[in-house]
Amino acid sequence: DAEITQSPRHKITETGRQVTLACHQTWNHNNMFWYRQDLGHGLRLIHYSYGVQDTNKGEVSDGYSVSRSNTEDLPLTLESAASSQTSVYFCASSEWRGVGYEQYFGPGTRLTVT
Amino acid sequence: ELKVEQNPLFLSMQEGKNYTIYCNYSTTSDRLYWYRQDPGKSLESLFVLLSNGAVKQEGRLMASLDTKARLSTLHITAAVHDLSATYFCAVDLYSGNTPLVFGKGTRLSVIA
Numbered sequence: 001d002a003e004i005t006q007s008p009r010h011k012i013t014e015t016g017r018q019v020t021l022a023c024h025q026t027w028n029h030n031n032m033f034w035y036r037q038d039l040g041h042g043l044r045l046i047h048y049s050y051g052v053q054d055t056n057k058g059e060v061s062d063g064y065s066v067s068r069s070n071t072e073d074l075p076l077t078l079e080s081a082a083s084s085q086t087s088v089y090f091c092a093s094s095e096w097r098g099v100g101y102e103q104y105f106g107p108g109t110r111l112t113v114t
Numbered sequence: 115e116l117k118v119e120q121n122p123l124f125l126s127m128q129e130g131k132n133y134t135i136y137c138n139y140s141t142t143s144d145r146l147y148w149y150r151q152d153p154g155k156s157l158e159s160l161f162v163l164l165s166n167g168a169v170k171q172e173g174r175l176m177a178s179l180d181t182k183a184r185l186s187t188l189h190i191t192a193a194v195h196d197l198s199a200t201y202f203c204a205v206d207l208y209s210g211n212t213p214l215v216f217g218k219g220t221r222l223s224v225i226a
Contacts, residue, residue: 033213042202042216043157058213090156100145100164103214105157 003027006091006106013113019078021109023091031094032074033103034058034066036087043090049074081113116141118205120217127193127224135188135220137203146186147204147214148177157202160188193224 004025013019023032030051035043045058047066055066063085065077078085091106117140127133137146145164149157161170163179163186170177174197176189186203200221204214 035216040218042218043204043214045207045213045215048213097162100162101212102147102159102162104159107156 004091004093004104004106006089006109008109009107010110011112013081013111015081015083015113017081019081019111021076021078021089021091021111023074023076023106024072025091025093025106026072027093027095027104028071029093029095030071031101032068033092033094034064034074034076035090035092036060036085037090037108038087046076046089047074078111081111083113085111086113087111116143116205116207116215118203118215118217120201120203120220123218123220125220125222127190127222129194129224129226130192132192133190135190135201135203135222137186137188137217139184139186139203139205139215142181142184143205145206146179148186148188149202149204151200151202151219153199160201190222193222195224195226198222198224 007022033048034046037043044060046064049055049068089109092103094101094103119138121136148160151157161177166181168179174191179186200219202216202219204216206212207215
């Protein structure tokens with residue numbers, strides 16, 4: 001079955017380290033998104049992509065980067081991890097459903113920056 | 115800037131009772147989404163509301179959309195414990211194929 005996966009599911013890292021979170025989908029969706037979830041904030045958009053070589057900044061993009069070299073993957077990199085980036089990260093992809101796009105979410109990655 | 119506000123943020127309700135969660139958004143949008151999240155889990159799509167006056171029902175949950183008032187409601191009928199979860203509404207950031215802007219979520223606890 002087609003799916004969207006994230007790895008690792010849990011990560012502990014130290015302040016200042018570079019960290020990459022993987023997102024892989026097998027639906028061949030062009031549109032992919034990264035969100036972070038924090039208590040009291042809901043989900044906030046970090047970066048998104050509409051296709052290979054396309055990336056766009058979201059509401060909370062500072063300190064994060066993405067690259068899109070193929071349709072299936074959108075890795076999220078924290079250039080120099082900070083304690084404020086401790087969060088749960090969700091990747092999503094979307095497809096056209098006839099009357100609109102619907103997003104499907106991965107299982108999430110819980111990142112702790114110490 | 116598009117803002118999405120939900121209320122209440124926390125809701126404790128007795129089994130068998132009815133209640134409504136409200137979702138207001140600040141700018142015109144074509145579509146509104148409702149998601150459910152269980153603790154430690156991902157988001158599960160519940161409803162996609164596409165037009166003014168749209169109403170969708172699934173089991174004990176019914177969602178409606180009033181685009182003129184920029185308001186969506188999620189009505190819970192005769193709550194059961196299995197409905198305990200966090201419910202999010204979300205709106206397209208731009209018209210069409212776009213990221214979503216989420217409300218802060220409503221944490222629902224159904225107690226006996």
